[in-house]
Amino acid sequence: MRVSTAQFYLQSSQQMSSKASDVNEQMAYLTSGKRVLTAKDDAVSYGTLAGYKDDLANIEKYKRNITQAESHNSMQEVAFSNAEDILNKIKNEIDPSLAYRRSCAHGVCGSCAMNMDGKNGLACTKPHSEIEGDINIYPLPHLKVKKDLIGDLSGLYKQYESIEPWLKTNTKVETTEILQTKEDRVKLDGAYECIMCACCSTSCPSYWWNGDKYLGPAVLLQAYRWIIDSRDEERETRLKKVADELKLYRCHTILNCTNACPKGLNPAKAIAEIKKMIATANV
Ligand code: SF4
Numbered sequence: 001m002r003v004s005t006a007q008f009y010l011q012s013s014q015q016m017s018s019k020a021s022d023v024n025e026q027m028a029y030l031t032s033g034k035r036v037l038t039a040k041d042d043a044v045s046y047g048t049l050a051g052y053k054d055d056l057a058n059i060e061k062y063k064r065n066i067t068q069a070e071s072h073n074s075m076q077e078v079a080f081s082n083a084e085d086i087l088n089k090i091k092n093e094i095d096p097s098l099a100y101r102r103s104c105a106h107g108v109c110g111s112c113a114m115n116m117d118g119k120n121g122l123a124c125t126k127p128h129s130e131i132e133g134d135i136n137i138y139p140l141p142h143l144k145v146k147k148d149l150i151g152d153l154s155g156l157y158k159q160y161e162s163i164e165p166w167l168k169t170n171t172k173v174e175t176t177e178i179l180q181t182k183e184d185r186v187k188l189d190g191a192y193e194c195i196m197c198a199c200c201s202t203s204c205p206s207y208w209w210n211g212d213k214y215l216g217p218a219v220l221l222q223a224y225r226w227i228i229d230s231r232d233e234e235r236e237t238r239l240k241k242v243a244d245e246l247k248l249y250r251c252h253t254i255l256n257c258t259n260a261c262p263k264g265l266n267p268a269k270a271i272a273e274i275k276k277m278i279a280t281a282n283v
Pocket residue numbers: 203204205206207216217250251252253254255256257258267268271
């Protein structure tokens with residue numbers, strides 16, 4: 001999608017300006033009194049004015065449109081701080097029907113994930129300094145598109161649900177905080193920060209072709225996050241659940257996922273760790 005509409009508005013603005021000045025010229029001429037000498041002249045001038053009736057009625061509208069067009073034109077000079085700003089500007093001022101997800105604007109919620117100039121990322125953290133000239137924005141790859149930049153993530157969310165991403169304990173009574181050592185807490189670093197934006201899964205060729213069966217890097221990183229949590233008591237069941245030819249072993253360590261992650265996480269490493277745990281635990 002090209003976001004530059006300046007040329008279009010420039011042309012529209014020029015057309016509208018010349019139309020408005022034509023009508024104004026006629027108005028000035030007819031009201032200057034030079035022509036209205038007789039009743040007949042009066043009738044002629046009235047007829048001429050009536051002929052311009054539509055244009056006259058539209059003159060205010062033209063003026064509004066010109067002002068609007070000029071302000072759209074100024075898009076070229078506005079400094080956007082990031083790609084999401086550009087989309088907001090288009091939605092607010094040019095095309096309110098444009099559909100995309102966004103919420104936090106700070107790289108925290110993961111909802112604005114999209115493909116920008118061929119790379120998955122978060123629109124709100126794609127800085128203006130990285131945008132040279134036109135920017136091409138697409139939905140995340142290989143998803144069904146619901147509308148414009150909104151990909152269908154329902155399959156991924158179902159897979160996320162399938163790994164039961166919550167603390168599971170059988171022995172502990174959860175009436176107070178369940179503590180863990182600092183060392184155990186540190187093990188979660190690099191996993192708990194995942195915002196489930198899906199940039200990794202939608203850049204993974206294995207997920208493109210087997211997304212209905214292979215869990216993909218985002219969900220496997222989440223599975224790993226719960227497998228290694230010292231407070232969780234379902235480690236073995238969790239490992240057994242993902243130890244599957246299709247769910248896990250479709251990962252061929254191509255590392256697209258790690259390169260795509262806007263939070264700098266390493267889902268490929270987490271997948272490798274799960275494989276190692278399964279091999280050594282003989283699950
Ligand atoms: S390393 Fe695995 S999960 Fe990551 S892109 Fe490659 S196949 Fe997909």
